[in-house]
Amino acid sequence: MISLKKYMDSPIPVSVAECDETDILPSALAAYGSALLGMGNSSVDACPALGDELKRQLSDLQAGLSTSMCRTAIEATDKGVRERLQDWGRRTERHYREKAGEVRELLLVMVRTAESVGARDQRCTQQIDEVTVRLKAIACLEDLTEIRASIQKSAAELKTSFDRMTAEGKAVLDELRAQVSTYQTKLEAAEEIASRDLLTGLRSRLSVENLLESRMATSSPFCLAMVDIDGFKKVNDVHGHLAGDELLKQFASELKSACRSTDVIGRWGGDEFVILLDCGLPEADGRIDRLRKWVCGDYTVAGAEGAFKLRLDASIGLAGYVKEESMKTLLARADAAMYEDKGASRNESNRRRL
Numbered sequence: 594m595i596s597l598k599k600y601m602d603s604p605i606p607v608s609v610a611e612c613d614e615t616d617i618l619p620s621a622l623a624a625y626g627s628a629l630l631g632m633g634n635s636s637v638d639a640c641p642a643l644g645d646e647l648k649r650q651l652s653d654l655q656a657g658l659s660t661s662m663c664r665t666a667i668e669a670t671d672k673g674v675r676e677r678l679q680d681w682g683r684r685t686e687r688h689y690r691e692k693a694g695e696v697r698e699l700l701l702v703m704v705r706t707a708e709s710v711g712a713r714d715q716r717c718t719q720q721i722d723e724v725t726v727r728l729k730a731i732a733c734l735e736d737l738t739e740i741r742a743s744i745q746k747s748a749a750e751l752k753t754s755f756d757r758m759t760a761e762g763k764a765v766l767d768e769l770r771a772q773v774s775t776y777q778t779k780l781e782a783a784e785e786i787a788s789r790d791l792l793t794g795l796r797s798r799l800s801v802e803n804l805l806e807s808r809m810a811t812s813s814p815f816c817l818a819m820v821d822i823d824g825f826k827k828v829n830d831v832h833g834h835l836a837g838d839e840l841l842k843q844f845a846s847e848l849k850s851a852c853r854s855t856d857v858i859g860r861w862g863g864d865e866f867v868i869l870l871d872c873g874l875p876e877a878d879g880r881i882d883r884l885r886k887w888v889c890g891d892y893t894v895a896g897a898e899g900a901f902k903l904r905l906d907a908s909i910g911l912a913g914y915v916k917e918e919s920m921k922t923l924l925a926r927a928d929a930a931m932y933e934d935k936g937a938s939r940n941e942s943n944r945r946r947l
Contacts (some may be wrong), residue, residue: 646790652862819866822905851888881909908934
């Protein structure tokens with residue numbers, strides 16, 4: 594992994610030393626930030642279930658890079674990158690180990706089933722062979738009564754053999770169906786966990802994108818709302834990231850309370866959230882106004898030095914889906930509306946202070 598601290602501590606070549614340090618630092622920070630974004634994208638490809646969270650964390654660290662950072666801040670950023678990569682590596686290893694274990698167990702069930710069927714077929718084949726031998730022996734008999742008794746006995750044994758084969762086959766198939774159903778339930782549960790944001794429990798960004806594609810494939814009207822918490826970075830800077838995480842969880846809970854069960858609510862990344870509203874634009878406007886009143890207001894958060902209260906506001910951008918437009922265009926319109934709302938809020942705040 595690239596370490597910005599090691600880069601800064603390493604000897605500077607003569608050709609570089611002749612350059613202005615102010616020219617080197619922006620380039621180094623830009624390269625480091627690009628590497629962080631690249632690692633985030635690669636983590637999603639390597640493990641879709643866990644990569645989205647690491648991508649968001651690395652993106653947040655990349656966004657915090659600045660040429661005005663002191664050495665202590667750079668070292669803290671570098672340490673944060675290493676810790677997040679190590680944690681993600683451990684969780685990814687555990688995730689794939691668990692998946693491999695589930696697949697191994699399912700394969701063992703199938704092997705045991707095949708062995709059971711093979712053993713059953715071997716027993717039935719042996720019984721049929723024995724009956725065949727006795728039927729051949731009947732040809733040597735001269736007493737009709739003895740012939741009839743031998744045929745009846747052989748027929749009864751043959752029927753018993755087939756009945757046992759049918760019963761054993763049904764039992765094996767029933768057990769296999771039960772085992773497959775169990776693993777199907779486990780896989781569905783794993784998929785549900787993978788589709789959720791680990792911190793807030795809302796839908797993950799990838800899950801929202803998939804559901805958004807499904808909505809766009811239908812003719813039903815819907816709207817997309819982008820929600821951004823105003824001044825969230827200040828909460829992290831003043832009260833710490835644990836307090837920031839607690840605020841995000843509370844805010845996510847309020848979003849769920851303010852939305853309908855048919856709405857899709859997800860965490861887009863950082864302090865941004867997204868909502869798919871199952872209605873047209875006129876109705877969505879009214880619902881967003883009510884949502885804003887519900888989620889904005891006073892919050893009580895547990896900080897490192899005890900609980901504290903803060904006033905939380907949010908900027909919300911709304912866009913109605915236009916048939917045949919791309920997802921990228923719809924997201925861009927909602928994002929632009931959100932930043933327009935954020936700008937309007939700042940202007941209103943400035944007017945109140947004048």
